[in-house]
Amino acid sequence: MALERRCTRWVWFAVALAVTALVALPFYWAISLSVRNPRDTFTVTGLGVPFVQYRPTLDNWRTELGTWETQRALANSLIIAVATAAVVVVLGAPAAYAVARFRFRRPSNEDITLWFLSQRVLPPVATAIPLFLIVRWLGLLDTRTGLVLLNVTFNLPLVVVILRQAFIDLPVELEEAALVDGAGHWGIFLRISLPLVAPSLAAAVLIVVAFTWNEFLFALMVGSLNAKVIPVHIAGAGDTRGVQFWFVAVRALIAITPPVILALLAQRYIVRGLTFGALKG
Amino acid sequence: MHREGRIKLLFILPAVAWVLCFTVFPLVYGVRLSLYNVKVGAADEFVGLANYRHFLEDARAWASLAVTLVFVGCGVAAQLVLGLALAVLFTRAMPLRGVMRTLLTAPLFATPIAVGFLFVTVFYEEGGLVNGLLGLKVPWLSHPTWAVVSVIIVDVWQWTPFCFLIFLAALGGIPEDCYEAARLETKSGWALFRHVTLPMLQPTVVLVLLLRITEAFKVFDIPFTLTTGGPGTATQVLTMYAYRTGMRFFNFGYASAISVVVFLMVTGIILVLFRRIRQVYQ
Numbered sequence: 001m002a003l004e005r006r007c008t009r010w011v012w013f014a015v016a017l018a019v020t021a022l023v024a025l026p027f028y029w030a031i032s033l034s035v036r037n038p039r040d041t042f043t044v045t046g047l048g049v050p051f052v053q054y055r056p057t058l059d060n061w062r063t064e065l066g067t068w069e070t071q072r073a074l075a076n077s078l079i080i081a082v083a084t085a086a087v088v089v090v091l092g093a094p095a096a097y098a099v100a101r102f103r104f105r106r107p108s109n110e111d112i113t114l115w116f117l118s119q120r121v122l123p124p125v126a127t128a129i130p131l132f133l134i135v136r137w138l139g140l141l142d143t144r145t146g147l148v149l150l151n152v153t154f155n156l157p158l159v160v161v162i163l164r165q166a167f168i169d170l171p172v173e174l175e176e177a178a179l180v181d182g183a184g185h186w187g188i189f190l191r192i193s194l195p196l197v198a199p200s201l202a203a204a205v206l207i208v209v210a211f212t213w214n215e216f217l218f219a220l221m222v223g224s225l226n227a228k229v230i231p232v233h234i235a236g237a238g239d240t241r242g243v244q245f246w247f248v249a250v251r252a253l254i255a256i257t258p259p260v261i262l263a264l265l266a267q268r269y270i271v272r273g274l275t276f277g278a279l280k281g
Numbered sequence: 282m283h284r285e286g287r288i289k290l291l292f293i294l295p296a297v298a299w300v301l302c303f304t305v306f307p308l309v310y311g312v313r314l315s316l317y318n319v320k321v322g323a324a325d326e327f328v329g330l331a332n333y334r335h336f337l338e339d340a341r342a343w344a345s346l347a348v349t350l351v352f353v354g355c356g357v358a359a360q361l362v363l364g365l366a367l368a369v370l371f372t373r374a375m376p377l378r379g380v381m382r383t384l385l386t387a388p389l390f391a392t393p394i395a396v397g398f399l400f401v402t403v404f405y406e407e408g409g410l411v412n413g414l415l416g417l418k419v420p421w422l423s424h425p426t427w428a429v430v431s432v433i434i435v436d437v438w439q440w441t442p443f444c445f446l447i448f449l450a451a452l453g454g455i456p457e458d459c460y461e462a463a464r465l466e467t468k469s470g471w472a473l474f475r476h477v478t479l480p481m482l483q484p485t486v487v488l489v490l491l492l493r494i495t496e497a498f499k500v501f502d503i504p505f506t507l508t509t510g511g512p513g514t515a516t517q518v519l520t521m522y523a524y525r526t527g528m529r530f531f532n533f534g535y536a537s538a539i540s541v542v543v544f545l546m547v548t549g550i551i552l553v554l555f556r557r558i559r560q561v562y563q
Contacts, residue, residue: 095296
């Protein structure tokens, strides 16, 4: 009986290990491709273990990171993501606090929350053409400002809903005591409540940065040249270079690595973030 | 709740104004565009429901709709089942659990456009990872059916971790007492799962369904790079069809009509699941 139980335990452990290996395989494959000399691409077969099957090289990385187009795309992506996160927090945090702490009658607090939530659920393609025309009308085509404006729009509801839950989870007594002491609502919000939700705020910012970094449809429509970001930079590769595995792998990893690292940093808060505060992770 | 006057409006109005300007207004504007024939360099011409009538007669639109529904249906179903199975597996104590959990989370935030490109090399017929490892000759990207399968596989790879994480969190929230009481009745693990775990998870399943279905309808990046909608138009999902109609052929009116159709479908699904979701947020 005990032996049998130990056996099943190891079987399940093996299954978990196998699934994890399968999920991680594409990442491994990308790394393996990215450090291959181009002439080894098709001669090395199977899993392509570096050092065993071929001599790894960093040349592909050096070439790709050395071009100014890649550097500019990286800079654009970074600036747009950080600026988006900043604007979203400035607009979203007070709104989240209001929905969490003040009583609204018509529409009610729940209605306001769901209204924000529904904006996030909306398929972007429904507003893609009008937003393109609006950005063009504002004269912001192919500018970083235009892309920040769009990304703020997509991420604002997310941040409102995440932070709302964080504010609700705070004990209200602290704020009430401060109110009795004569502090104003803005003072309480800025000096007491906001610092207390710092972990959720950080998680929300990481998620917004990752989403903005990954956004492609609008980046493609609005930023084709000067405001070209990493995903658009990558998408242009297929047309001109065909399928050059080592090259695809390097570029894919350049794009994938930052958001994946951010996600791992925010791991504890991801569940809450992705369910818009409905579930605690 | 605080007692307050007008100040609450100052907190909330900037965000509301932003959403009204850049989400609600464009949506209304999009509906208006869908009723017009929009030409570059000429005044818009009102055509009533002509764009929608065109949609009904457009074989490509129907094909896109079919691909989208297959993609959403199969993809989300697979993610839900696999995610739940994985989550149940990971409730067991085992070595390396934290490390494996972290690795399983990784695909979630990987840039979709880059993932699409990467999987071109994974599914490449000659010298790609899958065919190379398994000694197969499956035309993953050049056969219409296999191309749809490939797109679904990539989506499942990327989004199963999402279902996994949420179910894992929800499983952790089920009180142990429920199981203890049920164990008096049965010893079968399946019966416990069927009669305790599943009913307790029901709100979570609805939530995951809502989030995944609405997100899956937005799919664009993966087919854009992995298959470029092809071969032919085999993987041209509705968002891609709308994008091409609008941005390649500058037929803004018809593209808006397609977008409105997508929007109405997603809204319909939300309304069906809405009452359940409302309970979650109260």
